[in-house]
Amino acid sequence: MVDAEALENAARILRGGGLVAMPTETVYGLAADATNDRAVAGIFKAKGRPRFNPLIAHVPGVPEAARHAVFSPLAERLAAAFWPGPLTLVLPRRADSSLSLLASAGLDTVALRSPAHPVAQALLAAFGGPLAAPSANPSGEVSPTTAAHVAESLGARVDMILDGGPCAVGVESSIVKVDGDCAVLLRPGGLDIASIERVAGAAVRRVAAGPVEAPGMLASHYAPRARLRLDVVDPQPDEAFLAFGAPPAGAQVVLQLSLERDLKEAAANLFAHLRAGDRAVVERGLVRIAVAPVPADGLGEAINDRLRRAATPR
Numbered sequence: 001m002v003d004a005e006a007l008e009n010a011a012r013i014l015r016g017g018g019l020v021a022m023p024t025e026t027v028y029g030l031a032a033d034a035t036n037d038r039a040v041a042g043i044f045k046a047k048g049r050p051r052f053n054p055l056i057a058h059v060p061g062v063p064e065a066a067r068h069a070v071f072s073p074l075a076e077r078l079a080a081a082f083w084p085g086p087l088t089l090v091l092p093r094r095a096d097s098s099l100s101l102l103a104s105a106g107l108d109t110v111a112l113r114s115p116a117h118p119v120a121q122a123l124l125a126a127f128g129g130p131l132a133a134p135s136a137n138p139s140g141e142v143s144p145t146t147a148a149h150v151a152e153s154l155g156a157r158v159d160m161i162l163d164g165g166p167c168a169v170g171v172e173s174s175i176v177k178v179d180g181d182c183a184v185l186l187r188p189g190g191l192d193i194a195s196i197e198r199v200a201g202a203a204v205r206r207v208a209a210g211p212v213e214a215p216g217m218l219a220s221h222y223a224p225r226a227r228l229r230l231d232v233v234d235p236q237p238d239e240a241f242l243a244f245g246a247p248p249a250g251a252q253v254v255l256q257l258s259l260e261r262d263l264k265e266a267a268a269n270l271f272a273h274l275r276a277g278d279r280a281v282v283e284r285g286l287v288r289i290a291v292a293p294v295p296a297d298g299l300g301e302a303i304n305d306r307l308r309r310a311a312t313p314r
């Protein structure tokens with residue numbers, strides 16, 4: 001795991017403008033000094049991101065976030081209820097924020113999140129500043145939920161990988177833009193919308209991809225190499241089957257999201273199983289991955305969102 005020496009090394013790399021893969025409770029992030037334009041540019045280069053899309057700045061908590069963004073009472077309530085945790089807030093940028101303009105892609109808003117993983121918090125403490133971090137995978141590919149996933153896909157393009165074990169949540173944070181007393185969901189994620197609405201005290205609008213083309217909002221994203229067929233009850237013999245509950249008798253290669261049909265467990269398994277499905281397709285000469293229907297309530301909204309994007313042809 002991660003000891004004090006590893007954290008000090010990681011902080012030194014970050015101060016020098018390097019890249020460190022860090023565990024968070026959602027997915028592994030590719031972290032760099034969020035106040036350093038060159039370091040942030042290094043993230044885009046390592047991921048092969050086609051354009052400079054804005055990144056999330058990770059902070060220990062509200063006091064640090066408040067140096068960079070203006071919190072309305074609603075934003076304060078959401079942060080108090082869900083930070084640290086899988087909620088990213090998009091808020092008006094403060095004029096005196098030290099965040100790299102590249103990290104926020106020149107917008108007048110910034111995305112901020114306080115991650116719940118102890119290693120992410122320890123790294124933030126050791127580094128002593130905000131960390132820009134998108135998911136630690138090449139652009140368009142499946143997000144990593146273990147340190148091994150990061151090593152497989154980014155390898156030498158990252159200066160150091162901190163291994164904090166498998167991610168407990170398994171899908172990216174929910175992104176909510178807060179403008180005064182109005183909240184809009186930009187990306188469904190690890191925090192279910194019903195919980196957000198309970199604290200907001202009002203319905204939260206969902207928006208489709210806006211002028212800011214969030215990578216997580218591109219039609220094809222989180223994509224494995226194999227093709228996907230969704231909402232499958234009876235998989236064919238030449239399909240790997242991503243099951244949710246007991247699979248049908250005929251299913252050949254079964255990857256179980258959750259036998260007990262628990263959405264939390266399914267979210268935590270989703271990206272690792274998509275990778276395993278990819279491998280099974282290649283190794284066993286199958287034609288594609290078939291996916292069982294997953295209910296759309298609670299975390300199911302984020303799971304279905306990622307599955308739809310993964311199934312969209314590139």
Ligand code: TXA
Binds near residue numbers: 028134
């Ligand atoms: O769980 C997560 O959120 C992970 C972990 C590492 O924290 N991070 C993550 O980052 O998923 P990334 O870069 O893959 O997604 C960040 C999303 C993008 O869709 C981006 O467009 C959006 O946040 N975003 C960032 N700043 C924004 C802004 N000012 N306005 C609107 N969207 C913004």
Ligand code: MG
Binds near residue numbers: 134135143215216
């Ligand atoms: Mg991503």
